[in-house]
Amino acid sequence: MVGSVNRVVLLGTVGKYGATLSYAPSGSACCKFMLLCVEKTVEHKHFTTAIPCEIYGRRAEAISADLAPGQVVLYEGKISRKKRGEQWEFSVAGFDVTLLQAPALQEV
Numbered sequence: 001m002v003g004s005v006n007r008v009v010l011l012g013t014v015g016k017y018g019a020t021l022s023y024a025p026s027g028s029a030c031c032k033f034m035l036l037c038v039e040k041t042v043e044h045k046h047f048t049t050a051i052p053c054e055i056y057g058r059r060a061e062a063i064s065a066d067l068a069p070g071q072v073v074l075y076e077g078k079i080s081r082k083k084r085g086e087q088w089e090f091s092v093a094g095f096d097v098t099l100l101q102a103p104a105l106q107e108v
Contacts, residue, residue: 006078008092011100012037015050019067021060031060033067035075035092052091053077063097074098 015034022030035051053075055063067073077094 008075008077008079010035010037010051010053010075010077010092012051012073012075014067014069014071014073016069018069019064021064028056029058029060029064031055031064031067035073052089053094054080054091055094055097059094059096066099067097072100074100 012035015036017034019031019033022032024030032052032054035053037049037051039047039049041047055077074097075092075094076096077092079090080093081088081090083089
C-alpha cells in the first residue's frame with residue numbers, strides 16, 4: 001500500500017462574514033469561516049478562491065473572537081469531505097490558525 005499525506009497550508013484573508021462559532025450536541029465547539037486566497041495571473045488579473053474552513057475543540061473557542069473579516073491568517077489543516085444531501089462537500093478541517101496582522105480599516 002502506498003502512503004499518503006493529507007496536509008494543507010493556506011495563507012489568505014478571512015471572508016466578509018467573519019467566523020461563526022457553534023456547538024455540536026456533544027458539546028464540542030466548531031468555528032467556521034471562509035478563507036479567501038487571491039491569485040494574480042501573468043496578465044495581472046486577480047482571481048479569488050473561497051475555501052470553507054473549520055476548526056474544532058478548544059482552539060475553535062479561543063480563535064473565533066479574533067477572526068475578523070479581512071484578517072490575514074496562516075491556516076494549517078487537512079482536506080475533509082462531508083455528504084450534504086446527494087452531494088459531497090469539500091472543506092479544510094484545521095489544526096491551527098495563526099493571526100498575521102490586524103484587519104485593514106475601511107476608509108470612509
